[in-house]
Amino acid sequence: MAQLDQTHDPKLESWVQSANGHADFPIQNLPFGVFSPRNGGARGGVAIGDRILDLSAALAAGLFAGEAAKAAEAASGATLNAFLALGAGPRQALRLRLSELLAKGSPDQAKVEACLHAVEACTLHLPARIGDYTDFYVGIHHATSVGKLFRPDNPLMPNYKHVPIGYHGRASSINVTGTPVRRPRGQTKPPDAAGPVFGPCQRLDYELELGVWIGTGNAQGEPIDIGEAADHVGGFCLLNDWSARDIQAWEYQPLGPFLAKNFASTISAWVITPEALAPFRMAQPGRPEGDPAPLPYLTDAADQKEGALDIEIEVLLMTSGLRAKGLAPHRLGLSHARHMYWTVAQMIAHHTSNGCNLQPGDLLGSGTISGPDLTSCGSILEATEGGKNPIVLASGEERRFLEDGDEVIMRARGRREGFAPIGFGECRARILPAG
Amino acid sequence: MAQLDQTHDPKLESWVQSANGHADFPIQNLPFGVFSPRNGGARGGVAIGDRILDLSAALAAGLFAGEAAKAAEAASGATLNAFLALGAGPRQALRLRLSELLAKGSPDQAKVEACLHAVEACTLHLPARIGDYTDFYVGIHHATSVGKLFRPDNPLMPNYKHVPIGYHGRASSINVTGTPVRRPRGQTKPPDAAGPVFGPCQRLDYELELGVWIGTGNAQGEPIDIGEAADHVGGFCLLNDWSARDIQAWEYQPLGPFLAKNFASTISAWVITPEALAPFRMAQPGRPEGDPAPLPYLTDAADQKEGALDIEIEVLLMTSGLRAKGLAPHRLGLSHARHMYWTVAQMIAHHTSNGCNLQPGDLLGSGTISGPDLTSCGSILEATEGGKNPIVLASGEERRFLEDGDEVIMRARGRREGFAPIGFGECRARILPAG
Structure with missing residues (x-):
């Protein structure tokens, strides 16, 4: 079973204002999905408040390293199958890094901000190719x-x-x-x-x-x-x-x-x-x-x-x-x-x-x-x-x-x-x- | 329903000797599948007697044109899904051309022969990625x-x-x-x-x-x-x-x-x-x-x-x-x-x-x-x-x-x-x- 760590701290707040007190997607959640921004192809993202973090863009901005980068890479495509196949280790490393990047006081706020889309401007897709x-x-x-x-x-x-x-x-x-x-x-x-x-x-x-x-x-x-x-x-x-x-x-x-x-x-x-x-x-x-x-x-x-x-x-x-x-x-x-x-x-x-x-x-x-x-x-x-x-x-x-x-x-x-x-x-x- | 044509002629024989009188794969059959030759990757092929015709190789040898080439291209990969998606027209065009190529008296026999593998030297695979x-x-x-x-x-x-x-x-x-x-x-x-x-x-x-x-x-x-x-x-x-x-x-x-x-x-x-x-x-x-x-x-x-x-x-x-x-x-x-x-x-x-x-x-x-x-x-x-x-x-x-x-x-x-x-x-x- 997953362990509790700093990503679960109820006092943790995000610099994405809409995330704080959000009914679904506060910084303690950080779920993965696949979306298309206006005029863009399908790609992997993370929901935070009423925003979606574009993982390809965040990777290109050099925001991930090591296990977290491996997981972000696998989660950045048009389906999450490769990400799901990685299992818990890389997923947890990515979660930890996402929590840091999106938390108030992150030194990378400006870089991350450039990778956000307003969810109402995006189309959501099935997150994975469902085999069975x-x-x-x-x-x-x-x-x-x-x-x-x-x-x-x-x-x-x-x-x-x-x-x-x-x-x-x-x-x-x-x-x-x-x-x-x-x-x-x-x-x-x-x-x-x-x-x-x-x-x-x-x-x-x-x-x-x-x-x-x-x-x-x-x-x-x-x-x-x-x-x-x-x-x-x-x-x-x-x-x-x-x-x-x-x-x-x-x-x-x-x-x-x-x-x-x-x-x-x-x-x-x-x-x-x-x-x-x-x-x-x-x-x-x-x-x-x-x-x-x-x-x-x-x-x-x-x-x-x-x-x-x-x-x-x-x-x-x-x-x-x-x-x-x-x-x-x-x-x-x-x-x-x-x-x-x-x-x-x-x-x-x-x-x-x-x-x-x-x-x-x-x-x-x-x-x-x-x-x-x-x-x-x-x-x-x-x-x-x-x-x-x-x-x-x-x-x-x-x-x-x-x-x-x-x-x-x-x-x-x-x-x-x-x-x-x-x-x-x-x-x-x-x-x-x-x- | 499929029509009868020259490919069904019972007198038709192949220059692939094992095909003539073969219980499964005479020249009137020409089924599609996916196989790997020894030391090679998975690819599409056609069974003829105790041989498999390698469609990638036959394409490279310039043996197909028009609709038949389109179908052979779709049937030459590691799954036949793209070929199945094409429907009857291109499939029939390819069948007609395969029948010509493999029939006795084909002017292309030498070129086709170079694209054949002995089935006992090959591994057979699932012919398609089965969705449901x-x-x-x-x-x-x-x-x-x-x-x-x-x-x-x-x-x-x-x-x-x-x-x-x-x-x-x-x-x-x-x-x-x-x-x-x-x-x-x-x-x-x-x-x-x-x-x-x-x-x-x-x-x-x-x-x-x-x-x-x-x-x-x-x-x-x-x-x-x-x-x-x-x-x-x-x-x-x-x-x-x-x-x-x-x-x-x-x-x-x-x-x-x-x-x-x-x-x-x-x-x-x-x-x-x-x-x-x-x-x-x-x-x-x-x-x-x-x-x-x-x-x-x-x-x-x-x-x-x-x-x-x-x-x-x-x-x-x-x-x-x-x-x-x-x-x-x-x-x-x-x-x-x-x-x-x-x-x-x-x-x-x-x-x-x-x-x-x-x-x-x-x-x-x-x-x-x-x-x-x-x-x-x-x-x-x-x-x-x-x-x-x-x-x-x-x-x-x-x-x-x-x-x-x-x-x-x-x-x-x-x-x-x-x-x-x-x-x-x-x-x-x-x-x-x-x-």
């Missing part, structure tokens, strides 16, 4: 609630508390925040129809998830031990795993969700590093009494002690009605990463336990992280109990599922006494009508 | 037989005859023929055990599938119409989708197979083009009486008329016992692509019907293609009826599932009166003990 995308199902409240809707008699499968359930998703259709999502068409079987029909999805949903970027990978045939698993994490993001519930209900047996999920997923743009999250680790919440102990290949003392994440996650809805009346987005759910039944290290150890090879830039999703009640749901399917009880918005609008023009916004933040709070940046997308 | 891998389930006899074993009361789901069922697989662990496969470890729940255990897979299986290489892709949000779907196929291969049946039985609900499949898949090395397969198209066999008609988005007159494949597929087993006694591999199953309930065009139209984007170099698997009886099974699970009735080999050995050291060999061939038969080249791999 795996979605897990570790939100136990979600698994239970959704299981009840799909299988009233059998909500949680007998394997759930033994196996970190996961499945492969679609890498090609993952988009960066801000990219609109077109409502899918698909085959569904309405309960009252004689046969299936084909048309626009009627039960469009979001899923509130954490994403995990794989840093260093493993060779095929060589599992990652649970004790080493955290070292293979390159960072975190938010993930909206859009879901077409009517398509899903008809297609998912026996091989799992396919077209119900692969039309689009949306992620936040910034790779939040394990170092930035070091203050927000927590012990595994502990399994409810009577739950089975995980098998040895999923058990590690350090992971039990600090493998969980003290991260609040939130999903909001903006509609045309709210926009027209100048109202704020409606909070659909406020949840927390502690509702993950399995840790990220357990997900990685399980994924590779059969020899499956992970590669730098692969993305893992947590699965929907809902809390135990209606205010903490990570999907509208849960919040409206399968569409039965609509959500009523301040604009007077009602929602059973998502409508065209709706915009779903996800946020995440770490907050802990004695540390500067940090955020993930938004994961946001608007729904376009079926084409 | 999707596995379908269109072998209806397999779906029915396996369904019976996993769900005796409910073998074929109600959706099967309406939906070309598919799911996402793992791209990173796909290997080229010849790469050994390590037996996976995993979590299983033996029927008589109180809880799950972790250890080497006890029910290791192969799956006999056709693979489909995507050529030109589609933009996200823009489905491929069934009438255009065949134009997006870049080629075909054999696919062994190794399966750990004991891991699968315990993990697969509710989200589908995961670790039971993603430890390894093996494909044949050569991209068999749609043009090479043009003589081996056939009408859809016709659905059994009483089966529902496909929905309009899955219906196309040309696809009904010639969308199916007249391809024989075969799986064989070589064991240490057979090897020691100098015996031939044991034929585990002889099947045929006509047992696909859905065509490749239907798979592509369905996959993209929700706007999911396919990319050049994506791979689709057909799912296991079994015939209707015990001699035509595409998996050992079917051939031994879930391990109950062992296969007895000429060596006296018995197999209920695959054992360490076993080698699984797959072959495919097109044969039709009036045309030269062609083959796919082997898909072969040996099983290593769990690590």
Whole structure:
């Protein structure tokens, strides 16, 4: 696990004024991403307040040396795959140097200032070429609630508390925040129809998830031990795993969700590093009494002690009605990463336990992280109990599922006494009508 | 669909002697792949008999012009993705020119001869960087037989005859023929055990599938119409989708197979083009009486008329016992692509019907293609009826599932009166003990 050091000092301030007290990107965060400035190509950068530090420019200005330069070089291109492949050492060296450069009193302020772009003048891109995308199902409240809707008699499968359930998703259709999502068409079987029909999805949903970027990978045939698993994490993001519930209900047996999920997923743009999250680790919440102990290949003392994440996650809805009346987005759910039944290290150890090879830039999703009640749901399917009880918005609008023009916004933040709070940046997308 | 032309003339012979009468690679085939000669880097080539034509060398020798040169350039690198992206026109131009160059009487024989390598002196590689891998389930006899074993009361789901069922697989662990496969470890729940255990897979299986290489892709949000779907196929291969049946039985609900499949898949090395397969198209066999008609988005007159494949597929087993006694591999199953309930065009139209984007170099698997009886099974699970009735080999050995050291060999061939038969080249791999 990442150690605490001077980069976490809550008193540390940046000469980039907007960073101080910034909800997402104070100097204690320093996440990596890929952006294009106006009239420029895609390149790697670091978010600081409402600015982005251009790593190519900073390298050219001679601001890095040694391990930090190596990491900055790898993080300066049009994808972060090479940077993710470097692992923790170079990444930490670069973080330390970035913290120095951006801190008040840095002797290099003028040189660094010349490498900054205003974020509103930039286009954000996917931070990495995603080789494979795996979605897990570790939100136990979600698994239970959704299981009840799909299988009233059998909500949680007998394997759930033994196996970190996961499945492969679609890498090609993952988009960066801000990219609109077109409502899918698909085959569904309405309960009252004689046969299936084909048309626009009627039960469009979001899923509130954490994403995990794989840093260093493993060779095929060589599992990652649970004790080493955290070292293979390159960072975190938010993930909206859009879901077409009517398509899903008809297609998912026996091989799992396919077209119900692969039309689009949306992620936040910034790779939040394990170092930035070091203050927000927590012990595994502990399994409810009577739950089975995980098998040895999923058990590690350090992971039990600090493998969980003290991260609040939130999903909001903006509609045309709210926009027209100048109202704020409606909070659909406020949840927390502690509702993950399995840790990220357990997900990685399980994924590779059969020899499956992970590669730098692969993305893992947590699965929907809902809390135990209606205010903490990570999907509208849960919040409206399968569409039965609509959500009523301040604009007077009602929602059973998502409508065209709706915009779903996800946020995440770490907050802990004695540390500067940090955020993930938004994961946001608007729904376009079926084409 | 690809047209018949002079490249399909069964009387055409090559000055490469081994090509004439070659089971896989006569001059009527001309498949593309990636290989390394001894002491050389990976590059694109064309199989002809027991030789490989080096496309970079042939380009340098000035043997191509116009569209053919453009295609040869794209097919000469370390992956064929750029070539697949070009689509049918340039591929056909290159095929025509290759046929001329390699035919008896070519004025360029001496120049071409200098560009040939003996295949036994070369290493074969994956022909493309696989972005996403999707596995379908269109072998209806397999779906029915396996369904019976996993769900005796409910073998074929109600959706099967309406939906070309598919799911996402793992791209990173796909290997080229010849790469050994390590037996996976995993979590299983033996029927008589109180809880799950972790250890080497006890029910290791192969799956006999056709693979489909995507050529030109589609933009996200823009489905491929069934009438255009065949134009997006870049080629075909054999696919062994190794399966750990004991891991699968315990993990697969509710989200589908995961670790039971993603430890390894093996494909044949050569991209068999749609043009090479043009003589081996056939009408859809016709659905059994009483089966529902496909929905309009899955219906196309040309696809009904010639969308199916007249391809024989075969799986064989070589064991240490057979090897020691100098015996031939044991034929585990002889099947045929006509047992696909859905065509490749239907798979592509369905996959993209929700706007999911396919990319050049994506791979689709057909799912296991079994015939209707015990001699035509595409998996050992079917051939031994879930391990109950062992296969007895000429060596006296018995197999209920695959054992360490076993080698699984797959072959495919097109044969039709009036045309030269062609083959796919082997898909072969040996099983290593769990690590």
